[in-house]
Amino acid sequence: MNRQAQAAVLFLVGAALLHAGFTNLYLRYVKAGLQPLLLLSGAVLIVAALATAWYEWRRARMEKAHAEAHAEAHAEAHTETETHEDAAHEGHVHREPRIAWLLVLPLFALILVAPPALGSYSAVRTGTAIQQPYGLSKLPASNPLTIGLVDYATRAVYDHGHSLGTRQLKVTGFIALDKSGSPYLVRMALNCCAADAQPVKIALTGKIPPVLQPDTWLEVTGTYSAKQTKDPINNRPIPYFQVTLAKPVPTPKDPYDESWNQ
Numbered sequence: 001m002n003r004q005a006q007a008a009v010l011f012l013v014g015a016a017l018l019h020a021g022f023t024n025l026y027l028r029y030v031k032a033g034l035q036p037l038l039l040l041s042g043a044v045l046i047v048a049a050l051a052t053a054w055y056e057w058r059r060a061r062m063e064k065a066h067a068e069a070h071a072e073a074h075a076e077a078h079t080e081t082e083t084h085e086d087a088a089h090e091g092h093v094h095r096e097p098r099i100a101w102l103l104v105l106p107l108f109a110l111i112l113v114a115p116p117a118l119g120s121y122s123a124v125r126t127g128t129a130i131q132q133p134y135g136l137s138k139l140p141a142s143n144p145l146t147i148g149l150v151d152y153a154t155r156a157v158y159d160h161g162h163s164l165g166t167r168q169l170k171v172t173g174f175i176a177l178d179k180s181g182s183p184y185l186v187r188m189a190l191n192c193c194a195a196d197a198q199p200v201k202i203a204l205t206g207k208i209p210p211v212l213q214p215d216t217w218l219e220v221t222g223t224y225s226a227k228q229t230k231d232p233i234n235n236r237p238i239p240y241f242q243v244t245l246a247k248p249v250p251t252p253k254d255p256y257d258e259s260w261n262q
Helices: 003-020 024-028 031-071 078-092 100-114 149-158
Strands: 169-177 182-189 196-204 217-230 237-248
Touching: 003 031, 149 169, 149 196, 149 217, 149 237, 169 196, 182 217, 196 217
Parallel strands: 196 237
Antiparallel strands: 169 182, 169 217, 182 196, 217 237
């Protein structure tokens, strides 16, 4: 893999990052707030690739011009000797293994195959990751109030629902069923990227649909419930949500919940 090939790989990596950054694809890997850095990284790699290609093109022209001047300055008697020396030198040039081209394969996977967001399979095998907040922001006065699942779980457990009151709430998440078939509404929470995503769960009670499929996205409307249970995986608290209405919704553009560390 020579310098021109390295420049081509750099360009492809940069193009892949820009493609992911300008589409919703990047949301499968990192949180939305990192989009500017992702775009900047892609742009830097493309500039580096173009600079490398230009440098190699200019170096090749200079070497060609030098070789032509060198050939004209020497007599024919020396030409044969120099040719043998050059050939011997070329025979010892180190060449990178062709297997290095396999580095390009992940790029095509990134562009052509979008990995699915983490779902119920991960959620039922990982304990809820609810965390005690440093403080709670004031909620809008709207009724019904659309609230993030992580925000609801945090207020239900650590604020005991004081900031939620008796208002009608709307929460969106995907369904996960435990070993007994009990339904949870789940959202995967991010710190930075999908690699550190962990589930936050709320248990459902009330008017629950009779048939629930794992990974189905639901918008549930209802009220705060003081009831809690324990996650069998890590024994951390899981609050309940009193459902009055549940309806299926499409998978959101950003399937992860970033309010975990806000």
